[in-house]
Amino acid sequence: MGPTASIVAAIACSAAAGKNPWIPLGLLFLIAAPADVPGFVMEPELHEALHGIGEPGLLYTLATIFLALATLESLADKLPFVQSWLVPISTAWRPFAGIAVASILAYAGIEAAPAAPAPTMEAADSLGAIPTAVVVVSVGSFAGWLATVAKTGFRLVLSMIPMPGLRLAHSFMDDFFALGATVAGLAFADSTMVAFVAIVYVLLGLFTGPILARLAWIYMRIVWATLRKAANDRNETKPPRWLARQLENANLQDATLLPAYTYRAPVVGRCRSGFFVLHDEGAWFACRAFFRPKILRIADASIVRLGLAETTTSRVVSLTWKDANDTTVETELTLFPASVEDTRDRLAAYVESRGWIRVDPASKSARQGMIGYSVKNRFYVASAGSLRAQALTTIVAGAVVGVLSGGSFIPIGAGYALSPFGARFAAGLGLSLYLTFCVFITLGIGWPAAVLYGVVLNLLALRDLARQSLKARVDGYVDTRVFLPTVCGHVWITEDRLESDDHRFVEGNEVVTHGSWRVALQA
Numbered sequence: 001m002g003p004t005a006s007i008v009a010a011i012a013c014s015a016a017a018g019k020n021p022w023i024p025l026g027l028l029f030l031i032a033a034p035a036d037v038p039g040f041v042m043e044p045e046l047h048e049a050l051h052g053i054g055e056p057g058l059l060y061t062l063a064t065i066f067l068a069l070a071t072l073e074s075l076a077d078k079l080p081f082v083q084s085w086l087v088p089i090s091t092a093w094r095p096f097a098g099i100a101v102a103s104i105l106a107y108a109g110i111e112a113a114p115a116a117p118a119p120t121m122e123a124a125d126s127l128g129a130i131p132t133a134v135v136v137v138s139v140g141s142f143a144g145w146l147a148t149v150a151k152t153g154f155r156l157v158l159s160m161i162p163m164p165g166l167r168l169a170h171s172f173m174d175d176f177f178a179l180g181a182t183v184a185g186l187a188f189a190d191s192t193m194v195a196f197v198a199i200v201y202v203l204l205g206l207f208t209g210p211i212l213a214r215l216a217w218i219y220m221r222i223v224w225a226t227l228r229k230a231a232n233d234r235n236e237t238k239p240p241r242w243l244a245r246q247l248e249n250a251n252l253q254d255a256t257l258l259p260a261y262t263y264r265a266p267v268v269g270r271c272r273s274g275f276f277v278l279h280d281e282g283a284w285f286a287c288r289a290f291f292r293p294k295i296l297r298i299a300d301a302s303i304v305r306l307g308l309a310e311t312t313t314s315r316v317v318s319l320t321w322k323d324a325n326d327t328t329v330e331t332e333l334t335l336f337p338a339s340v341e342d343t344r345d346r347l348a349a350y351v352e353s354r355g356w357i358r359v360d361p362a363s364k365s366a367r368q369g370m371i372g373y374s375v376k377n378r379f380y381v382a383s384a385g386s387l388r389a390q391a392l393t394t395i396v397a398g399a400v401v402g403v404l405s406g407g408s409f410i411p412i413g414a415g416y417a418l419s420p421f422g423a424r425f426a427a428g429l430g431l432s433l434y435l436t437f438c439v440f441i442t443l444g445i446g447w448p449a450a451v452l453y454g455v456v457l458n459l460l461a462l463r464d465l466a467r468q469s470l471k472a473r474v475d476g477y478v479d480t481r482v483f484l485p486t487v488c489g490h491v492w493i494t495e496d497r498l499e500s501d502d503h504r505f506v507e508g509n510e511v512v513t514h515g516s517w518r519v520a521l522q523a
Contacts, residue, residue, distance in 0.1 A: 003132040005189040006109035010140030011198040012185025013105065014098035018147020020073050020178035021090055021097035026066030027182050028104065033059035041187055049108040074175050094151075098144015099137065106133035106140075139202065146205035146212070153215030214271035218261045221273050225259065225336035237342075242293055243275060243286050255279035256350045258343065260317065260333040267296040276317060276333050278350045283319065285333060296331070304328070304369035304497070306356070307488030308347060309513065315343050316486045320369055330371040332486065344490070356492040361511050362474045363503035366491040372477035381420045384478045387469040387520055390415030391462055398458045407447060409436045410454030413461035419468070420480050424461075431457060466520040474511055487513040 013024040031042055032050035042050075053059075073090050110133055151174060188194045237257045239247060247253055261273035265285060268274070272294070274287030282300040286293060298321050307318035315335045323329050335343050351358075359366045367373065372380040394415035402410040412435075413428030435450040464484050471478050471485045479485065489511060498504070512519060 003109070003135075004195065006105060006132065006136045007139055008195045008198045009185040009189035010102040010105050010136045011143040011202060012181045012189070012194065013101045014140035014144035015147040015201060016178040016181035016185070017097035017101050018094060018144045018149075019151055019174040019181075020070055021094040022066045022070035022073055023178045024101045024182045024185075025097065026063050026070050027186065028101065029059045029066060030063035031186060033063060043190070046108055049110075050104070053104070053107070070178075074171070091152075094148045095141075095145060098147070099141045102137045102140025102144070106136040109133065109136060142205070143198075143202060146202075146209050149209065149212040149216040152219050153212035155219055211271050214273070218271065218273045221259070221261070221336060225338060229337045229339060237275075239275065242288060243277075246286065246293055246295065247277070247279075250281075252277075252279040252281070255284075256346060258317075258346065259336040259338075260285070261336070262331060262333050265296055265331045265333075266323075266329060268294045276335070278347075280354075285331070300354075304493070305366070306351060306492045307361070307366075308344060308490040309486035309488045310344070310490075311486070314486075317347070318486070318488050320371065322369075328369060328371050348490070351492040355495060357495055357498055358490065358492050358505040359498065359503045360505050360509065361488055361491045361513065362476075363500075365493060365497060365499045365503040367476050368497065368499070370475060370477075372475065372479065379480050380477050381480060382472070382477050383420075384465070384468040384472040385419040387465060390418050390465045391521070393418055394458055394462055394465070398454065402451070402454065407451045407454075408439045409433075410451065410458070412454060412457045415461065415465055419465065420478065421468070424464075424483075428457070428461065469520050470513055474513060489513040 013028070016024045028050065031037055032047065032053065033056050035051065035056070037047055041047075051059075054062075069086075072086055110130075154170060184191075184194045184197075237259060239257055243257075247255055256278040258276040258278070259274075260276040261271075262268070262285065264270050265272065268285060268287050269289070272285075272287040272289070274285060277284035277286055280300070282303065283298045285296040288294065298319065302321045302323070303319070304322060305318070305320040307320075309316045309318060317333045317335060318330065319333065320328065320330045348358075392415075394413060397411045397414035409432060411428070412432045413424055416422065416425035416428060419425075432454070435453055438446045439450045467484050467487065468478050470487050474487050491505075
C-alpha cells in the first residue's frame with residue numbers, strides 16, 4: 001500500500017470510528033486474523049503486515065469483542081436501556097478509536113512497503129516512511145475528530161426538530177456510513193473514487209468542523225444542564241475564571257448570569273455557548289473563541305425590548321436594541337435547561353429591579369422597535385393568512401389524496417399554498433414525491449414508513465402554521481425565513497417607551513403564544 005492509499009484508508013476508517021468507534025477495529029482485526037484473504041478484500045502486502053501484529057487467536061478474539069460492541073453501539077441509539085450505559089463509554093472512546101485505527105494502518109503501511117536495497121531502504125526509513133506515518137496518523141485523527149463532532153452536532157440539530165423517527169433514521173445513516181467507510185478504506189483505498197471522496201470529506205471538514213464542534217459543545221452542555229435540573233441542583237451560577245476577570249475589570253461582580261447559547265449573534269458569531277449577563281449598565285452575551293473572550297456588549301440605554309418565549313421544551317430570550325448606527329438589531333438566546341426559579345424568575349427579578357415594565361405582548365408598546373417594523377424587506381409580512389383555511393387544506397388534502405392513492409402519495413403541507421410560505425409548499429410537494437418514489441422502489445415494503453412520515457410531517461407543518469399565526473397575531477408580522485418561530489409571552493420595556501397605561505400587563509390576561517393549531521384557533 002502506497003502513501004496515498006494509506007492516507008485514504010486512515011481517513012475513511014477514522015471517519016467511520018467517529019460514527020461507530022467499534023466497527024473499524026472489529027473489521028480490521030477480523031480481516032487480519034486469517035492467514036490469507038482474497039485480493040479484492042485487502043492488498044496481500046497490507047494483509048500480511050496486519051496479520052503479523054498478533055496471533056490469529058488474539059485477533060479473532062479482539063474482532064469478536066469489537067464487533068459485539070459495534071452491534072450494541074448501533075442499538076444504543078435505538079434502545080434506551082442500552083444507551084444509558086454504553087453511550088458514555090463510546091463517547092469517551094470515539095476520538096481515540098480514530099487515532100488507534102490510523103496508527104495501526106500507519107504501522108501496516110510501513111511494514112508493507114516494497115523491499116529495496118539496504119542503503120536505499122535506510123534512506124526511505126529516515127526520510128519517507130516515518131513522515132508518511134505521521135501524516136497518516138494526523139490526517140486520520142482529524143477525520144475521526146470531524147466525524148465525532150458531526151455526530152454530536154447533528155444530534156443537537158435533530159433534537160430541535162419535533163419529528164418522531166428522525167433521530168432513528170439518523171442512527172441508521174450513521175451505521176451505514178461507518179460500515180461503508182470502513183469497507184471502502186480497507187478494500188478500495190487505492191481507488192481514485194474513494195481517494196476523491198476522502199479529499200472532499202476533509203476539505204468540507206475544514207469549513208464545517210468548527211461549527212459542528214460548537215454544536216457538539218452546546219449539546220454536551222444541554223445534557224449536563226438537564227442532569228442538574230433533574231437532580232434539582234439549585235446552586236447559584238458562578239462565572240468561570242475568564243468571565244469573572246472580565247466582570248471584575250468592569251466592576252460588575254453583582255451581575256445576574258444565565259447560561260445560554262445562540263445560533264447567531266453580532267460580535268460572537270455562529271453557534272456559541274456562554275452566558276447571558278445582566279447588569280446595571282446593560283447586558284452581555286459572553287463566550288470564548290480560541291481560548292479568548294468574545295463579548296457582545298449592549299448598553300442599557302440602547303435596549304429597546306426584552307422578551308421571553310417559553311415552550312414545553314425551551315426558553316428563549318429575545319433581545320432587541322439599537323446599534324451605533326441606530327439600526328435595529330435582534331438576537332435570540334436560548335437558555336440552557338433549568339428550573340423556573342433559575343430562569344424566568346431571575347430574569348423577571350432583574351428587569352423589575354431596573355424599573356422596567358411588563359407589557360401586553362400584543363400591545364403597540366411591546367411591538368415598537370421590533371425588527372419587523374424597523375427593517376423593511378421582502379421577508380417580513382404582516383399576515384400569515386387564515387390558519388383555519390390552511391389547517392383544513394392540509395388535513396383534507398392529506399386524508400383524501402392519501403386514501404385515493406392507497407397511501408402511496410400523501411400531500412405534505414398543502415396548507416402552505418394559502419400562506420406567504422410558498423417555498424415550503426414546494427418543499428412539501430417534493431417530500432411527498434420522494435416518499436412515493438420510496439414506496440415504488442421498494443415494491444411496497446416502504447409503504448408503512450411512507451404513510452407514517454406523511455402523517456408526522458403534516459403534523460409538523462400544522463405546528464409551524466400555528467406558530468406563524470400566533471406570531472402574526474401577537475407581534476404583528478412574520479419572518480418568512482423562520483421555521484417554528486418563538487413568540488414571546490413575557491415582554492418588558494423601559495417606562496419611557498410605554499405609550500399607554502392600557503398596555504401594561506394584567507395578571508390573568510396572558511396571551512397564548514404556543515400550542516397546537518386548535519389552540520391557536522381558539523386563542
